[in-house]
Amino acid sequence: MDGESLLGGIPYPWEVRRRHVDTRFMAIRFYNTDSGMETEYDPRLESIPIPMDWEPIEFEWAPSDPINCRKFRNKVTGAIINSDPRLFPEALLERGILIRTITLV
Incomplete structure (x- = not known):
């Protein structure tokens, strides 16, 4: 569902596309149908500020990282x-998103 329960629907003119990132993996990319721009970063998060104590960093993807990863x-x-x-439980609660803890056995 492309994270819709946490972030809402994909806004126009964006759409989700899946791309091969290497011969083994598919990754989600966001495609702007108006501009033709493609990005790995979710446009729904762009309007949400990154907490002051955190900064995004450049990195080289490793097999131990999630396929769609930002460090x-x-x-x-x-x-x-x-x-x-921005997706920590505390951050979601601050934005009024109801979360529940479940235990998988």
């Missing part, structure tokens, strides 16, 4: 994560 560094601790801090 961030914490400016205070130096910790590097391969997920987006």
Whole structure:
């Protein structure tokens, strides 16, 4: 569902496309049908500020990373994560998104 439960629908003129990133993996890309621009970054997140303690960093993708990955560094601790801090549970709750914890057995 392309993250619609967390971020809402893909806004016009964007659409989701899947692309081979190498011979083994498909990745999601976002395509602007008006401009022809394609990006790996979700346009729905562009209007949401990155928390002040975090900054996006350039990196070389490794097999241990999720296929659709963006890395961030914490400016205070130096910790590097391969997920987006705008999608942390606290950040979702601050934006009024109801979340539930489930246990998979």
